[in-house]
Amino acid sequence: MSRTLTLSDELYEWLSRAARGRGLAGIEQLLEQWQADEEERNRRTEAVRHIDTLRAQLFRTYGEMPDSVALLREDRER
Numbered sequence: 630m631s632r633t634l635t636l637s638d639e640l641y642e643w644l645s646r647a648a649r650g651r652g653l654a655g656i657e658q659l660l661e662q663w664q665a666d667e668e669e670r671n672r673r674t675e676a677v678r679h680i681d682t683l684r685a686q687l688f689r690t691y692g693e694m695p696d697s698v699a700l701l702r703e704d705r706e707r
Contacts, residue, residue, distance in 0.1 A: 641656070644656045
C-alpha cells in the first residue's frame with residue numbers, strides 16, 4: 630500500500646542530501662536504511678540484554694570467575 634506524505638521543502642531537501650550523502654538513490658531508500666538500522670540496533674540491544682542475563686546467571690551459579698590473563702601469558706611464553 631502506498632501513502633502520500635507532505636513535507637516542507639526544507640525537510641525534503643535535507644532528506645535528499647542525506648540520501649545522496651549515503652550514496653542512495655532517494656529518500657525512500659534512506660528511510661528503508663534507517664528502518665533497517667533501527668531493527669539492527671534493537672537486535673543488538675536484545676543480544677546485549679541476553680548476555681547480561683546469562684552473565685548474572687553464571688555469577689549466581691559459580692561466583693566470580695578467575696581472570697585468565699595470567700594463564701594465557703604463561704601459555705604464550707612456552
